[in-house]
Amino acid sequence: MNIRWYHLALWAAFIIGMIYLPQLVSKGTLRTIIFANYLAIFAISWDVLSGRTGYVSFGHPFLIGLGAYTTAILTKRFGVPVEISIPAAVLVTMVGGSLLFLPALRVRGSYFALVTLAFMELMYQLVQVIRPDLTGGTRGMSGIQTLTRGAVNGYYLSFGLMASLGFAMWLLMKTRLGTALSAIGMNEEAVRGSGLNTTKLKLAAFMLSAFVAGLGGAFYVHYLGSIAPRALFDINFVFTIIVAAILGGASTIIGPIFGAFFLTFLLEYLRPYLPGAERYFIYGGIALLLYMYEPKGLHHVLQMALSAIKGKSRS
Amino acid sequence: MSFLEFDNLSAFYGKAQALRDISFSVEQGEIVAIIGANGAGKSTLLDSIMGLTKTSGDIRLDGKSLVGLGSADIVKSGVGYAPERFNLFPFMSVRDNLMVGAYTARDDIEKNLEAIHRLFPRLEEREGQETSTQSGGERQMVSLGRALMTSPRVLLVDEPTIGLAPKLCDEIADVLARMNRELKMTIVITEQNANFAMKLASRLYVLESGEMRISGTVDELRDDPRLMEAYFGH
Numbered sequence: 001m002n003i004r005w006y007h008l009a010l011w012a013a014f015i016i017g018m019i020y021l022p023q024l025v026s027k028g029t030l031r032t033i034i035f036a037n038y039l040a041i042f043a044i045s046w047d048v049l050s051g052r053t054g055y056v057s058f059g060h061p062f063l064i065g066l067g068a069y070t071t072a073i074l075t076k077r078f079g080v081p082v083e084i085s086i087p088a089a090v091l092v093t094m095v096g097g098s099l100l101f102l103p104a105l106r107v108r109g110s111y112f113a114l115v116t117l118a119f120m121e122l123m124y125q126l127v128q129v130i131r132p133d134l135t136g137g138t139r140g141m142s143g144i145q146t147l148t149r150g151a152v153n154g155y156y157l158s159f160g161l162m163a164s165l166g167f168a169m170w171l172l173m174k175t176r177l178g179t180a181l182s183a184i185g186m187n188e189e190a191v192r193g194s195g196l197n198t199t200k201l202k203l204a205a206f207m208l209s210a211f212v213a214g215l216g217g218a219f220y221v222h223y224l225g226s227i228a229p230r231a232l233f234d235i236n237f238v239f240t241i242i243v244a245a246i247l248g249g250a251s252t253i254i255g256p257i258f259g260a261f262f263l264t265f266l267l268e269y270l271r272p273y274l275p276g277a278e279r280y281f282i283y284g285g286i287a288l289l290l291y292m293y294e295p296k297g298l299h300h301v302l303q304m305a306l307s308a309i310k311g312k313s314r315s
Numbered sequence: 316m317s318f319l320e321f322d323n324l325s326a327f328y329g330k331a332q333a334l335r336d337i338s339f340s341v342e343q344g345e346i347v348a349i350i351g352a353n354g355a356g357k358s359t360l361l362d363s364i365m366g367l368t369k370t371s372g373d374i375r376l377d378g379k380s381l382v383g384l385g386s387a388d389i390v391k392s393g394v395g396y397a398p399e400r401f402n403l404f405p406f407m408s409v410r411d412n413l414m415v416g417a418y419t420a421r422d423d424i425e426k427n428l429e430a431i432h433r434l435f436p437r438l439e440e441r442e443g444q445e446t447s448t449q450s451g452g453e454r455q456m457v458s459l460g461r462a463l464m465t466s467p468r469v470l471l472v473d474e475p476t477i478g479l480a481p482k483l484c485d486e487i488a489d490v491l492a493r494m495n496r497e498l499k500m501t502i503v504i505t506e507q508n509a510n511f512a513m514k515l516a517s518r519l520y521v522l523e524s525g526e527m528r529i530s531g532t533v534d535e536l537r538d539d540p541r542l543m544e545a546y547f548g549h
Binding site: 082176179180182183186187189190191193194195196197 | 367379385386389390391402406413414416419461462465
């Protein structure tokens with residue numbers, strides 16, 4: 001494992017800073033951070049699969065939706081306690097992840113991306129048509145049990161979940177498994193030629209991604225207390241996840257967290273000036289400039305800045 | 316029984332046949348070169364050993380058939396592969412590229428790394444460097460190093476001199492000869508550069524349009540007019 005002491009120090013500083021944050025900011029800002037935390041979880045999930053292996057998923061809401069709907073249905077319709085419904089939701093999402101994995105055995109590139117998009121569309125149609133008495137149909141569900149009350153508790157729960165998932169995935173990606181998954185993204189044939197079983201490795205990536213998406217989706221629905229299929233299975237939601245991961249720095253785990261916070265706050269602070277969809281032009285423009293001039297994302301910009309500071313302090 | 320044996324090996328890309336009934340053998344500790352022009356089937360032959368193409372016929376390593384095994388099992392049975400044009404992971408460090416090769420090796424990783432650093436001291440000096448920023452010669456070293464991470468008994472090297480300057484070709488030839496001598500490693504290389512192949516190998520096989528046309532020791536073939544005709548076209 002290639003971990004340096006300052007990596008752990010940065011993680012510790014980030015976590016300590018975030019623990020004290022509620023004392024420094026307003027409740028409104030905390031609510032924005034809660035959304036950033038959940039977006040970061042979804043972006044981490046996308047990054048573990050697509051950022052690493054290069055199998056770009058446009059259907060991540062399929063996985064998030066499986067987690068969210070499973071726990072919502074179990075708790076609201078069947079009175080199952082969340083201690084059982086959330087692990088069950090994660091399991092169901094991992095089964096969904098293995099379904100999403102099947103096309104990856106045959107197709108890749110843009111074809112794979114389109115297949116995943118079809119999974120999302122299929123899920124959108126299914127929740128509306130199949131047993132609307134359970135799923136709530138087009139209207140979705142409301143009155144779902146929430147796990148916390150108030151912004152501060154919601155913040156701590158979402159941050160705890162995001163930080164623990166982020167740290168766990170970061171550690172895992174520092175192992176040989178993470179290196180091999182990144183290698184698949186760069187040159188799958190060469191990975192096979194090196195004697196690695198790419199099918200097993202890709203399955204691991206899909207399972208990990210589904211685990212994170214399922215857990216995130218389940219907690220998210222218990223934060224919101226409602227679920228709306230039109231908002232969940234929406235192409236804008238997919239793009240927000242992907243842009244957060246790439247903007248921050250794909251294949252890094254830390255990058256998607258940066259990207260999610262940057263994107264959430266950018267859109268939030270632009271709201272008073274540009275209340276309509278014009279905000280998306282600004283974020284689209286920033287994303288475009290970054291992809292063109294710094295495709296490794298904000299994480300890399302920050303790394304370069306830190307290196308420059310280190311260089312100056314030495315000289 | 317030879318160490319590595321090919322029995323009527325044919326290889327296919329869909330309906331197209333890339334190799335036709337290839338039969339030859341390689342003895343343990345030997346360096347053998349497969350030479351031929353572009354499209355002769357050299358890379359396909361090595362890909363066939365690695366289980367990366369659809370084949371018929373048989374390939375045996377130390378008496379055990381490799382046919383039907385996946386690449387992972389073929390590597391486990393003692394085959395290392397350094398593919399054409401290095402096939403590296405460009406945005407990974409030298410060390411991470413080597414670690415991909417070590418994925419299936421449970422033990423001896425540090426020992427293997429040390430052995431690779433002895434063979435290629437430059438890789439140790441630049442272990443944190445991304446391979447996309449390295450020279451062709453350095454990338455070839457990384458490619459060979461990655462193949463060595465699993466301590467193979469037979470090393471397959473696809474066109475090791477492609478795109479390299481003559482001085483670097485000599486360096487690569489020296490390293491391959493040292494690997495053969497010091498690690499007692501059986502080596503099969505494919506080459507378009509017949510001079511390089513003759514300098515390094517003890518036996519040559521000439522592939523032409525997927526068929527094995529000529530074979531013999533380097534001494535036998537050095538002045539063979541058939542080699543000149545098949546390989547140089549005159």
